[in-house]
Amino acid sequence: MSDTRVDVNRRRITQAALAEFSRDPDVSMDQIAKAAGVVRRTVYGHFPSREALVSTLVDDAIESIGRALIEGSTGIAEPDAALVGAVFAVWPIADRYRLLISMAEYHVSIDGLAERLAPVRAVCEALIRNGKEAGLFTSPVPTEVLAYSHEHIMLGLLAAVDAGALPPENGARYAATTALLAVGAPPERIHEILESHDVPSP
Structure with a gap:
């Protein structure tokens, strides 16, 4: 129809x-x-209202990010490589919406934004849990806390792009590197995974 x-x-x-x-x-x-x-x-x-319009755009952005997170990690057996695949799939979309996400901090309550991000966070938490169970992620920090941390790492890197501190073309690689370091992946393994993935264009 x-x-x-x-x-x-x-x-x-x-x-x-x-x-x-x-x-x-x-x-x-x-x-x-x-x-x-x-x-x-x-x-x-x-x-x-303007707030209603921003809220709708934020919901659309989060839905797109959630789809990319799943698509980017699906079919990848190694949990650490799956996390990189997810970050690489999400970054171009998050970069596209980065000013909107920044605006959301003022137009959407913190609790409201956290609630909207819950489905995305759940997928991320599952990826981290898989890596811990496989012995690839050694951070002693609880999995749920790491999922929240990953969320804010991405937001921080997007803010760095906005501020001109981070060139957009380096964003995906830095996001993946930071995410893997945060969960306790070995540096040599991080290098190996990043070299085997095509870095997405901004």
């Missing part, structure tokens, strides 16, 4: 909003309407 006009307008608004927020975090709803090719009333018909 083809999309309705309502569906088409909603998609145009969210796509335009993501592009406009990435260009200017302070962009107005009027500017988003203009970029989407709709009138202001149409935007507010779908999203009653």
Whole structure:
């Protein structure tokens, strides 16, 4: 069944909003309407406030990240290599949404953001648990805590890209390296895994 006009307008608004927020975090709803090719009333018909629009975009971003996390780690037998595959699959998507994720800290409560990230965190926790059970990850830190740490490592690296401290083309490799070091993977194994993976483009 083809999309309705309502569906088409909603998609145009969210796509335009993501592009406009990435260009200017302070962009107005009027500017988003203009970029989407709709009138202001149409935007507010779908999203009653700027916060509601940001919240929807955050949900879309987290859903995309969750899919990438699973797809990037599926079919890889070694838990450490699976974690790298997951990070490499997630990084380009997270990088695309990085300004939006930064905005979410102000438009979405900390508890709300943590709750939204719970399904993503659960996948990450399972990857780390597999590595611990295989004896590949030696960190004494509890698995659940490591999953939270991994989440914030990614957010920190995205902030470093925003600040100009980290070139985007190095982000995926640094994210994978930091994630593996945090869970206690041996440095020589980290080098071996990274050399065997194609680094995704930013």
